Amino acid sequence: MVGDCMRVKVLSIVVLVLVLLCIAPSVVYGEEVLKVKDAYGEVVEIKVPVKSIVTLAPGIAEAIWFLGAEDELVGVTRFCNWPSELVELIKVGEVKVIGGIVDPNIEEIIALKPDLVIATTMTPRDVVAKLRELGVKVLVLPHPTSIEDIVDQIRLIARITGRVEYGNKLCGVLEKLCGVLSNVTSERPRVRVYFELWYGPIWTVGGANYMNDVIELAGGVNIFGDTNTAYVSTSDEEVIKRNPEVIVLCRGMGYRFTPRDVVERPGWGNIDAVKGLRVYVLEGPALDALYRYPSPRVVLAALYLLAYFHPELTCDVYARLIRELVGATFNATVLGEKVTSLRQEVERIKEVYSGKVSELEKQLGELRTRLEKEVKIREELQKEAQFWQLLAIVMVVVLVLLVVVALARRRRS
CATH class of the missing domain: 3.40.50.1980 (Nitrogenase molybdenum iron protein domain)
Structure with missing residues (x-):
């Protein structure tokens, strides 16, 4: 009887462990494996926290910087121009420039050996496919439809970089x-x-x-x-x-x-x-x-x-x-x-x-004044042209009448 009870307890513990393993995130040697479906429907498996990242959009690089994970950044596009701290890392060579958003240098990306490349749908799909063919793990973020989507993407990047608390x-x-x-x-x-x-x-x-x-x-x-x-x-x-x-x-x-x-x-x-x-x-x-x-x-x-x-x-x-x-x-x-x-x-x-708005309104006011003057000038020129057209018509009519009168007199004589 006691043996049966022990077997039931052991079996219960085994079942409980199996259930917990099924519902818990995948773990490999202490690293969480995050499965993310990207913008193209590709399920990307990412071992987090990621230690080296290349970004193919300046906004992603900024998000990583805001999360305090700039040490994990190894490559960015030439469009990264803010904040000054990130620009300085690029200048001293701690972060490499790997080309543009639509035309990244694939060879330079491979040379950096990143754990992950994060892109947006602005990067051509064939570029993403080429990187994946060469064994580079790429996550493509979808175009956000709302500010809430942007907040969700920041939370995702926080999870990828192991900055969940900062992200929240x-x-x-x-x-x-x-x-x-x-x-x-x-x-x-x-x-x-x-x-x-x-x-x-x-x-x-x-x-x-x-x-x-x-x-x-x-x-x-x-x-x-x-x-x-x-x-x-x-x-x-x-x-x-x-x-x-x-x-x-x-x-x-x-x-x-x-x-x-x-x-x-x-x-x-x-x-x-x-x-x-x-x-x-x-x-x-x-x-x-x-x-x-x-x-x-x-x-x-x-x-x-x-x-x-x-x-x-x-x-x-x-x-x-x-x-x-x-x-x-x-x-x-x-x-x-x-x-x-x-x-x-x-x-x-x-x-x-x-003072930007008042300055712009002043410029537009000056523009409107110039345009109104131009309209008045056009109207005056148009009136003048109409006058000369009318005068020309009158002169033609008078000339025709004179010719008709002259011909009539010649016939009578």
């Missing part, structure tokens, strides 16, 4: 920033916004895009937010029909159109944004912040847009954000430094953009 705290900071912005802008009416990524043909931001969230966070509503795609190709007529109150031109990656170009487009003069001189350009650090997913800086892009959408709220929001960031050190040295960098970036944005 950093995401907590971002959620606080979003909360401050959301609370302030929710008290104001939302402005209709058109985001121009390209013209000829027109490409803009759709509803299934994290940039749509950034627009809403800044107190705007994307006029193409009702679509279910990340990007939308549309027409001049459709933009005019949807009548945005604010137009934002994203000047990067070859886009060089200006507010003047927009004002001069046929029919665009009837748009409220053009009538109200609210055509703005997003470029430099502001555009970098917007495009650098999954970097925490994406949230700061909303600050730039806030200056365009609701300039009257800007000072109050900056003050609140800086207060939040000053108190968000968590007594963690590494994260404290990163949060301080975020605060410094907010202060820099405040300094740079405090």
Whole structure:
């Protein structure tokens, strides 16, 4: 009887152990094996924490830096230009530049022998396939459809680098920033916004895009937010029909159109944004912040847009954000430094953009004045041309009459 009880206990313990093994993460020699389905449906098995990483997108490198895992970075693209600490690591050769996002140097990547390459869908699929053929483990992050997706990607990178605690705290900071912005802008009416990524043909931001969230966070509503795609190709007529109150031109990656170009487009003069001189350009650090997913800086892009959408709220929001960031050190040295960098970036944005809106409005006002003068000159020239045309017609008619009279007299004689 006692023997049977012992057998039952032993069997129960064995079953319990087997169940725990089934539900627990895979472990190989003390390392957790993380299984992640990437943007292309490929299940990538990653032994974490990863010790050496090559990134094929600057936003991923920034996220790794924010998590305090820059020591694991061995290769980045030539587009990594922030923060200054990461740029310095590149300058001294501790982190190698391995080419671009779409044209990375495969030989240099292989020479670095990374445990993992992290890319986005911006990197061509054939490049990813080539790396995998050569035995390089590649994880391709999908294009985020929301700010929540970006936060999830930061948490994933935190898990990959063994910085789960920092990742949770950093995401907590971002959620606080979003909360401050959301609370302030929710008290104001939302402005209709058109985001121009390209013209000829027109490409803009759709509803299934994290940039749509950034627009809403800044107190705007994307006029193409009702679509279910990340990007939308549309027409001049459709933009005019949807009548945005604010137009934002994203000047990067070859886009060089200006507010003047927009004002001069046929029919665009009837748009409220053009009538109200609210055509703005997003470029430099502001555009970098917007495009650098999954970097925490994406949230700061909303600050730039806030200056365009609701300039009257800007000072109050900056003050609140800086207060939040000053108190968000968590007594963690590494994260404290990163949060301080975020605060410094907010202060820099405040300094740079405090007079930006009035300056742009002044420039647009001058542009409108010049255009009005040009219109008046054209109207005067047109009137003058019409006068001379009419005079020419009268002269021709008179000449014809004189010829007719002369012929009539000749016949009589």
